[in-house]
Amino acid sequence: MELTGAEIFVRCLQDEGVETIFGYPGGAVLHIYDALYKQNEIAHVLVRHEQGAVHAAEGYAKSTNRTGVALVTSGPGATNAVTGIADAYMDSVPLVVFTGQVPTALIGNDAFQEVDTVGITRPCVKHNFLVKDVKDLAMTIKKAFYIASTGRPGPVVVDIPKDVTADKAEYFYPDTVELRSYRPTRSGHLRQIRRAVDLLLGARKPVMYTGGGVVLGNGASALYELTKRLNFPITNTLMGLGGFPATDPQFLGMLGMHGTYEANMAMHYADLVIAIGARFDDRVTGNIEKFCPDAKIIHVDVDPASISKNVKVDVPIVGMVEPVLQSLLTELEERDEQPDAEALKEWWARIEDWRAHDCLHYEHNDEVIKPQFVVETLYQVTAGDAYITSDVGQHQMFAAQFYKFDKPLRWINSGGLGTMGFGLPSAMGVQFAHPQDTVACITGEGSIQMNIQELATCRQYGLPIKVVNLNNRFLGMVRQWQEFFYSGRYAMSYMDSLPDFVKLAEAYGHVGMRIEKPGDVEPALREAFAMKDRLVFMDFLTDQQENVYPMIPAGAGQNEMILV
Amino acid sequence: MRHIISILMENEAGALSRVAGLFSARGYNIESLSVAPTDDPSLSRMTLVTRGSQEIVEQITKQLNKLIDVVKLLDLTEHKHIERGMVLVKVQADNSNRDHIKHMSDIFRAQIIDVTRTAYTIELTGTGQKLDAFLDALSPVPIIEVVRSGSMGIASGEVSLKI
Ligand SMILES: Cc1ncc(C[n+]2csc(CCOP(=O)(O)OP(=O)(O)O)c2C)c(N)n1
Numbered sequence: 001m002e003l004t005g006a007e008i009f010v011r012c013l014q015d016e017g018v019e020t021i022f023g024y025p026g027g028a029v030l031h032i033y034d035a036l037y038k039q040n041e042i043a044h045v046l047v048r049h050e051q052g053a054v055h056a057a058e059g060y061a062k063s064t065n066r067t068g069v070a071l072v073t074s075g076p077g078a079t080n081a082v083t084g085i086a087d088a089y090m091d092s093v094p095l096v097v098f099t100g101q102v103p104t105a106l107i108g109n110d111a112f113q114e115v116d117t118v119g120i121t122r123p124c125v126k127h128n129f130l131v132k133d134v135k136d137l138a139m140t141i142k143k144a145f146y147i148a149s150t151g152r153p154g155p156v157v158v159d160i161p162k163d164v165t166a167d168k169a170e171y172f173y174p175d176t177v178e179l180r181s182y183r184p185t186r187s188g189h190l191r192q193i194r195r196a197v198d199l200l201l202g203a204r205k206p207v208m209y210t211g212g213g214v215v216l217g218n219g220a221s222a223l224y225e226l227t228k229r230l231n232f233p234i235t236n237t238l239m240g241l242g243g244f245p246a247t248d249p250q251f252l253g254m255l256g257m258h259g260t261y262e263a264n265m266a267m268h269y270a271d272l273v274i275a276i277g278a279r280f281d282d283r284v285t286g287n288i289e290k291f292c293p294d295a296k297i298i299h300v301d302v303d304p305a306s307i308s309k310n311v312k313v314d315v316p317i318v319g320m321v322e323p324v325l326q327s328l329l330t331e332l333e334e335r336d337e338q339p340d341a342e343a344l345k346e347w348w349a350r351i352e353d354w355r356a357h358d359c360l361h362y363e364h365n366d367e368v369i370k371p372q373f374v375v376e377t378l379y380q381v382t383a384g385d386a387y388i389t390s391d392v393g394q395h396q397m398f399a400a401q402f403y404k405f406d407k408p409l410r411w412i413n414s415g416g417l418g419t420m421g422f423g424l425p426s427a428m429g430v431q432f433a434h435p436q437d438t439v440a441c442i443t444g445e446g447s448i449q450m451n452i453q454e455l456a457t458c459r460q461y462g463l464p465i466k467v468v469n470l471n472n473r474f475l476g477m478v479r480q481w482q483e484f485f486y487s488g489r490y491a492m493s494y495m496d497s498l499p500d501f502v503k504l505a506e507a508y509g510h511v512g513m514r515i516e517k518p519g520d521v522e523p524a525l526r527e528a529f530a531m532k533d534r535l536v537f538m539d540f541l542t543d544q545q546e547n548v549y550p551m552i553p554a555g556a557g558q559n560e561m562i563l564v
Numbered sequence: 565m566r567h568i569i570s571i572l573m574e575n576e577a578g579a580l581s582r583v584a585g586l587f588s589a590r591g592y593n594i595e596s597l598s599v600a601p602t603d604d605p606s607l608s609r610m611t612l613v614t615r616g617s618q619e620i621v622e623q624i625t626k627q628l629n630k631l632i633d634v635v636k637l638l639d640l641t642e643h644k645h646i647e648r649g650m651v652l653v654k655v656q657a658d659n660s661n662r663d664h665i666k667h668m669s670d671i672f673r674a675q676i677i678d679v680t681r682t683a684y685t686i687e688l689t690g691t692g693q694k695l696d697a698f699l700d701a702l703s704p705v706p707i708i709e710v711v712r713s714g715s716m717g718i719a720s721g722e723v724s725l726k727i
Contacts (some may be wrong), residue, residue, distance in 0.1 A: 118578060123589045127632040130577070147632060180727065181574055181635040305626035308619070 005134040005165035006035035009098070012141040014041050015173045018069050020060065020432050021045070022053040026073025027113060028100025031165035045432065045461060048453040050077050052425035054084020055451070058093045059429025062412045063387055065218060067094040067149045068429065074100040075113030078159075079120065083419060085155050086124035090416025091239060092216060094153035096144045103163040104132055117159045126154030134167035142177045151184030152303040153216060184302065188319035188327055196274075196298045196315045197331045203272035204343035206232045207263075209255060209284075212239030212415070213277015213301060217321035220244070220408040223276065226325055229332060231344060233351055235263035237278050239415040242405035247384075252351065253360075256284040257552050258397040261359035261561055264552065266351055267292055268559040275299045277321045280310040281416075290557030300324045359550045359563055360401055369518050371395060371470045371542045374525075375402035378440065378468060381525040386438040387430045389413065391423035391447030394476035397548045399442040421450030424467065428454060431463045438529065440466040445495055445539075446475045455508040458535050466528055467537045469501060472544045480547045485554075505537035514539045566595070567621045568640040568647060568717045570725050571610040571628060575601050579608060579633040586631065592616065592624050596649075598714030607635065607727070611716045638725040640717045650689045650713040652677075653699065656706040657684040665705055672698045683708060 003011065009032050013021065022045045025033045036044050047053040050072045057068030068088075072081045078099040088095045102111040118130045127147050129140045137160070144156040200206070214223050220243050227234050227250055234244050235255040244251055253260035255267055264286075267273065273295045278284070285291045288310060299306075299313040300321060307316040317324055362372045375398050378386075388403055390396045390413040405411045412430055414422035427441040448469055458465055478493040502512030511534050515524045521540070528536040550561040573579050580599060587594050592614060599610040614624060621639065628634050640647070657665055657679075665684055669676055674688035688698050692715065699710065719725065 119581070122578075122582060122585050179632070182632050303630070305623065305630050309623060312619075 001171075002168040003171045004031065004035070004168050005137050005160070006031035008134065008137050008169065008171050009141070009160070009165065010035045010039055010042065011171055012138050012173055013069065014039075016141070016145050018042055021069040021071055022047055022056040022060075022429065023071030024050050024053055024073065024077060026077050026100060028074035028077075028102060028162045029071060029165070031162065032071065032098075032100070032160075044071070045428070045457065047425065047428075047457050049451060050080035051084050051421065052428075052451050052454045052457065054081050054088065054095070054097060055419075055422050055425035056429035056432070057095050057097070058084065058088050058091075058422075059389060059412055059426030060433045061093050061095060061429070062091075062426070063409050063430040064433045065094075065216065065409065067096055067145055069096050069098070071098045072100070073113070074102055074117070075115050078115055078117040082120060082124070085121055085157065087414050087417040087419045087422065088155040089124045089126065091414065092153050092212065093155065094149040095155040096141075096148050097155055097157045099157060099159045101130065101159045101161040104161045105163070107161065117157065121157045124155075125157050128157040128159065130159045130161075131164050132161070134164050134169040137164060137169070138171060138173050139177070142174055143179065146177050146179075147182065151182075185304075185318045186320050186323055188300065188317040188324040190327070192315055192317045193324070193327045193331050196317060196328060197335060199272055199296055199298060199315060200230060200274070200328070200332070201335065201337050201339050203232075203339055205270050205347045206230070206272040206274065206339070207252075207266045207270045208232050208234040208274045208276065209237070209267065209278055210234065210240045210243050210276040211237040211278025213321050214240055214243035215408040217277055217302065219277065219321035219325055222322055222325035222329065226329055229329065230339060232274070233266055233348070235259065235266065237281070237284055237415075238400055238413065240278060241400060241411045242408040245406040246404035247406055252355075254400055255558070256281075257286070258401065258548050258550070261357050261550055261563060262351055262354040264558040264561055265354045268557065269350070270295045273297045275313070276325070277301060279306045282310070285310065286552045286558050286560075287555050290559075357563065359561075361564065364518075365543070366518055368543045369515065369521060369540055371398050371472070371540075371546055372402050373518060374468065374470060374521055374540050374542065375399055375442065377522050377525055378442075379403045381522065381529055382438055382440065386410070386440050387412065387434060389423045389427040389430060389439070389441045391441075391443040392418045392420045392477075393444045393447060394472070394480065394546070394548050395442050395444045395447075395470040398470070420447040423447060424454045424465070425451050427465045428457060428461075428463055431465055432461075438466070440468055442468045442470065444476060445469060445471040445473065445498055445501070452504070455505065455510060455535070455537075459509040462533065463535060464531070464533050465535050467535070469537065469539045470542050471498075471501070471539050472542045472546065473498065474544055476546070477548070483547070501537055501539040505535075510535040510537055512537045512539065514541065516541045565617070565621070566613065566615050566641070568645065568715060569612045569614065569625065569628070569637055570640055570717055571612060571637040572602070572635045572725055572727065573608050573610065573631075574633045574635060575606050575608040576633055580610075582631050582633055583610065583612070583628065586627055590627060592620065596714035598716055611714060613715050635727055636725060638719065638723075640719055643723045644720040645717050646720055647691055647715050647717045648689050649692055649695055649715045650687065651695045651699070652685060652687055652711040653702070654683055654685045654708040655702060656682060656708060658682070661705050665702065668698070668701045672701070674698060
């Protein structure tokens, strides 16, 4: 039987196993919305801004490792989605974003609500498609899901002109698809695995540096096994948090610009760095000239282009993190040798000295609320077991430093693009994926206002997200840089005319709380988290002058951190 | 160093802009580019000439390989290869210089492919150097216009870029 393009679209998503999509309607996608209306298998979540739809889909994907799906209309719908798409691209999030397009006959005519979506998104997608014929629709959707979710994951945009959704074709959805031009590597090259194991066994001052690839590649348990087997210290990138249990004594904390002293010093003085699913981002390496001067580097990554891009590596291993870690374990098992225990003991002693600096220490205060204290208390109140999303700024760094993630897929933030406005909509996606679990969004008064309209979406779907607003009345991260590097000239970083967040939350139909005293932090959090079926917006008035420490200033090496 | 990269890619709308976009987004330079469908109409073949250090060219080939439309590529510079480009040059021809034009064309094995009362159009293929040398050798004949193709390349003998 022939189906319309819109019906085919819906059938494809059903056959792909999609349960939830996030979207916003408009002229070009009305046929699709009509087809969605006539079925019950796929739930459509109506957001309040297309950026929110894409971030929600990201939250869904980042907390499940399943592909997130968003649907938006042509023109402004598509352009509003671009920030989310770019965000997903930077953080390798598997997404398929469907955009409506003007009818094929009008393409190129500056038609109403026409933009060149394929052109605009090209630099920030893994791949994109314009479907010109309804006969190609199902196959294109299959390819889109396949490309988005395999290899190094990423967003794929499928642009569908309106007439294609009305035209008819036979429906056929293939189970699998093969592309001659796209064959991601799975397992690592055996010779490289052996060379890597040689280095592992010979190391005297090793450190494991692991990133988002471990989380995305379901590699956490294999990583745990390897790290335990070797007794090596391990640090995670911002994206990699949860890839190794943060409460484990071998964990040195996050590395990089606002990472811990011990993690950065260990990197700097290491003789072997084992990078796994991490990409030597400039926020991690600091000044690349001064990076890991004495270390040999092993780099495991599914994306060959990430290897030796910023830093020349000694043993490149291209492959999926999980199977590569398994191969390393097997090879170690066969060799049945141990790294030099004496050397490791000395190395651990040095690390403990660095650790003794207690670099995350902050002065507790009875008068003003320290943002770190809120995150620490949040960690206790949620027993370390919540899904935490974050916006971008100081609060994001405090969250990364003070919430100890023991499990992967629990820490959802915008790392690569650093998108303010990510926190709330991504929390919606997480809550949809995990309706029974606790979801909190750590944010700042600047970031939250970038997608505050999504409070209405939360209301509509009864999402009991807990918003933890660390309100310092400043674009804190900007203020910090202005304090350090612009002699305290606080250009445009003071947040004037803030709304009354309590009333605002209430206006949206939620519970609002203002917390002004350190003594009220814990009771307020307990009260909020006890309200299982309500969104609670907690507005914590925090210390306006607090800075994120420690810090590697721009141009410095990892051993040149500013401590408090 | 100069590198000649041969690329086989899906003959899809937009494939060329993905390559061009990659070069501008990542700040690589393109010295020349030529592209056309192959004997298999589902594939296009592109020859791209670029300059960069070993590390940069390695990144370029990795990034190109990462494009979903790129099926396969070969850095011809790593193999024995043949490179050709083509030039069409229109010159002012009058009684005083026709012999010189003909003479130079013969020496370079170029062909005069269009003749009018006032102009000759000459066609020549060869390496970039040979084309440059020919244009030099034409002087003092006034050149009206020059059209050059990008380079095309093919590896010699056993090595080939095919699927
Ligand atoms: C969309 C966007 N615009 C601008 C920035 C630059 N920026 C980075 S952090 C920051 C301040 C964030 O302020 P707030 O959300 O209040 O958090 P705080 O740093 O105070 O914790 C800004 C403006 C950004 N990351 N994203």
